[in-house]
Amino acid sequence: MKEISLIILNKKFERIGELEDYSSLIWASRYYKCGDFEVVVPIDEYHLNLLQSGYYVMREDDDYVGIIEDPEYLDNEDQSQMMVIKGRFLSSILSRRIIAVQTQLYGTVSAGVLNLINDAIIHPVVPERKISNFMVVPTNYTERLEAQYTGKNLLSAIEGICESNSMGFKTTLKNGIFQFQLYKGVDRSYGQDVLPHVVFSDEYDNLISSNYKEVTSSKATNVLVAGEGQGMERKVLWVTKDNPAGLDRYEIYQDKRNLSSNGGDITEAEYINQMKQEGMESITNVLTAFEGNVFFDNIVYRKDVNVGDIVTIENKKWGIYVNTRIIEVIESVNEAGEYEVIPTFGV
Numbered sequence: 001m002k003e004i005s006l007i008i009l010n011k012k013f014e015r016i017g018e019l020e021d022y023s024s025l026i027w028a029s030r031y032y033k034c035g036d037f038e039v040v041v042p043i044d045e046y047h048l049n050l051l052q053s054g055y056y057v058m059r060e061d062d063d064y065v066g067i068i069e070d071p072e073y074l075d076n077e078d079q080s081q082m083m084v085i086k087g088r089f090l091s092s093i094l095s096r097r098i099i100a101v102q103t104q105l106y107g108t109v110s111a112g113v114l115n116l117i118n119d120a121i122i123h124p125v126v127p128e129r130k131i132s133n134f135m136v137v138p139t140n141y142t143e144r145l146e147a148q149y150t151g152k153n154l155l156s157a158i159e160g161i162c163e164s165n166s167m168g169f170k171t172t173l174k175n176g177i178f179q180f181q182l183y184k185g186v187d188r189s190y191g192q193d194v195l196p197h198v199v200f201s202d203e204y205d206n207l208i209s210s211n212y213k214e215v216t217s218s219k220a221t222n223v224l225v226a227g228e229g230q231g232m233e234r235k236v237l238w239v240t241k242d243n244p245a246g247l248d249r250y251e252i253y254q255d256k257r258n259l260s261s262n263g264g265d266i267t268e269a270e271y272i273n274q275m276k277q278e279g280m281e282s283i284t285n286v287l288t289a290f291e292g293n294v295f296f297d298n299i300v301y302r303k304d305v306n307v308g309d310i311v312t313i314e315n316k317k318w319g320i321y322v323n324t325r326i327i328e329v330i331e332s333v334n335e336a337g338e339y340e341v342i343p344t345f346g347v
Contacts, residue, residue: 002339090171094155137181185308189323239279
């Protein structure tokens with residue numbers, strides 16, 4: 001059993017109380033997407049004053065901070081009255097902005113994400129869009145990004161960029177400042193020999209069940225990307241990795257007419273590179289999925305492993321193992337006070 005105390009801050013970031021007597025708690029941390037939370041408490045004067053929309057929920061043992069967004073009040077059949085408090089983590093602030101003008105990104109992922117946030121939040125043309133206490137922690141990741149956005153939600157755009165480049169992101173709170181940062185999970189799998197391995201295995205009694213499958217039905221090796229233009233004047237490009245032929249070739253079509261050369265402001269070479277990137281994101285090989293229902297017993301969450309880390313799941317009886325990333329961790333505390341950690345694995 002683990003006790004998780006929740007600290008409540010008002011909109012001025014002043015600590016106004018703690019929450020320990022909740023009926024249940026769900027705390028979902030995610031690598032590629034914004035996390036969220038849900039806490040259920042009895043309705044009384046203390047909780048009504050403490051848990052208001054726009055207030056912040058934080059923990060001593062975690063750097064994620066939630067924003068209360070959706071309080072709900074329930075009058076149950078057993079005469080109990082409960083508040084269900086839902087919200088998302090601080091990165092949800094990004095969802096309050098869109099990419100308002102056509103924006104071309106050429107360069108590194110770090111520079112591209114910084115550019116998007118600068119334009120929408122930190123140094124916007126429209127002064128009312130500015131959030132004065134929002135900053136980006138510098139990173140120097142060298143992954144390349146060539147993309148074009150117009151009107152897309154800022155959070156959705158950054159989620160897509162991060163997932164395409166195997167990066168995570170988070171927004172923390174320090175001295176009243178929202179600090180956005182890209183980060184990379186740590187490889188703790190059999191694929192490296194520098195750090196101790198984190199392994200979920202039937203041999204270690206921390207793999208409860210497992211499922212392995214191969215999927216070829218959604219395979220795509222060659223993508224025909226159709227860009228701007230009409231009829232015979234429309235720009236089209238075949239995109240592939242190995243250019244297979246015959247029965248080994250699986251074709252799909254991508255309508256990307258929203259990609260614009262902006263009346264010639266974007267060069268032909270730059271436009272072709274954008275089409276290539278769109279096509280490469282749609283290429284899928286034979287998918288192998290090895291999923292496991294695991295048990296955190298001899299592995300301690302946040303100490304031995306964290307969201308975004310790469311670990312190994314193996315079934316010794318089948319002779320199969322996979323190095324996979326933890327893309328989500330849900331912590332829950334039920335009405336009996338029982339604490340559970342449920343990871344989700346991905347790529």
